[in-house]
Amino acid sequence: MRAFYCDHFVLPLPDGHRFPMAKYRLLRERLVAVNGHLIRFEEPAAASWEDLARVHTRAYLEAVRAGTLESREQRRIGFPWSPGMVERSRRSVGGTMAASRAALDEGTAANLAGGTHHAFADRGEGFCVFNDVAVAAHALMAEGRVTRPLVFDCDVHQGNGTAAIFRDDPAVFTCSLHGEKNFPFRKETSDLDVALPDGTGDEEYLEALGSALATAIDRHRPDFVFYVAGADAYHGDRFGRLALTIEGMRARDAFVFTACRTAGLPVSVVMAGGYASEVGDIVVIHANTVVEAARHATRASDGLLRAP
Numbered sequence: 511m512r513a514f515y516c517d518h519f520v521l522p523l524p525d526g527h528r529f530p531m532a533k534y535r536l537l538r539e540r541l542v543a544v545n546g547h548l549i550r551f552e553e554p555a556a557a558s559w560e561d562l563a564r565v566h567t568r569a570y571l572e573a574v575r576a577g578t579l580e581s582r583e584q585r586r587i588g589f590p591w592s593p594g595m596v597e598r599s600r601r602s603v604g605g606t607m608a609a610s611r612a613a614l615d616e617g618t619a620a621n622l623a624g625g626t627h628h629a630f631a632d633r634g635e636g637f638c639v640f641n642d643v644a645v646a647a648h649a650l651m652a653e654g655r656v657t658r659p660l661v662f663d664c665d666v667h668q669g670n671g672t673a674a675i676f677r678d679d680p681a682v683f684t685c686s687l688h689g690e691k692n693f694p695f696r697k698e699t700s701d702l703d704v705a706l707p708d709g710t711g712d713e714e715y716l717e718a719l720g721s722a723l724a725t726a727i728d729r730h731r732p733d734f735v736f737y738v739a740g741a742d743a744y745h746g747d748r749f750g751r752l753a754l755t756i757e758g759m760r761a762r763d764a765f766v767f768t769a770c771r772t773a774g775l776p777v778s779v780v781m782a783g784g785y786a787s788e789v790g791d792i793v794v795i796h797a798n799t800v801v802e803a804a805r806h807a808t809r810a811s812d813g814l815l816r817a818p
């Protein structure tokens with residue numbers, strides 16, 4: 511399976527910043543060391559400003575490009591502006607675009623970053639500058655390769671930016687499984703929202719997951735799936751309020767990839783959030799996601815996928 515990485519484009523953060531930026535490099539290193547035989551690692555091109563403009567407003571893009579975001583806009587994003595932040599954000603979107611094209615060719619592919627689902631058309635929020643999945647969905651639709659994408663978002667935080675971007679777009683179905691009491695505190699309306707109570711564990715989560723994915727596929731009849739595989743539904747997460755185990759998280763991933771394969775759907779998987787106090791736990795959860803994807807990619811080459 512092909513996996514796209516951009517951890518070497520560093521987003522400079524002040525000491526003690528709460529975003530675990532090291533997780534991306536550690537994730538790639540772990541995959542290289544342990545699962546290197548399953549994965550081909552590639553550097554994506556940066557998303558172009560034209561690609562980004564299919565989703566984001568000209569005014570917002572210009573402020574990000576020129577470094578004229580106001581300080582409250584930077585605080586809402588949670589990262590200080592720098593040229594490195596701009597390049598890294600464009601590469602992260604480029605990774606999701608590249609993984610999505612690879613998934614169309616090979617069934618499954620991964621971006622070892624991305625999942626920046628709190629970015630709206632006109633603003634960033636919650637460590638998200640650009641909405642990678644929205645930009646990739648628009649690119650694939652513009653290329654005529656995808657007509658009815660499903661965004662299946664299992665990050666513990668609602669995919670509010672994605673929901674808002676596609677609110678009036680019947681071609682794109684947004685489904686978010688998230689912690690009812692987690693950020694964002696004012697939720698947007700996805701096509702299907704599943705708000706889970708604090709402390710939801712493996713069993714209840716997997717039940718809700720199965721029913722949400724079946725409903726989304728049944729209602730929308732998608733031809734492509736973006737899987738936003740946040741690591742923050744884990745019980746050890748500092749920002750999440752759910753209580754899945756590492757095995758439960760892995761079962762979640764295996765379920766999504768199996769269900770998509772059974773339905774003949776290509777899947778592009780992106781990492782999204784993960785804030786466990788032990789960075790090693792975050793890395794294991796993300797790595798398990800990528801390995802489950804790779805296993806299914808291998809099986810998908812049996813010819814079960816629809817011809818392009």
Ligand SMILES: [Zn+2]
Nearest residue numbers: 665666667783
């Ligand atoms: Zn999150």
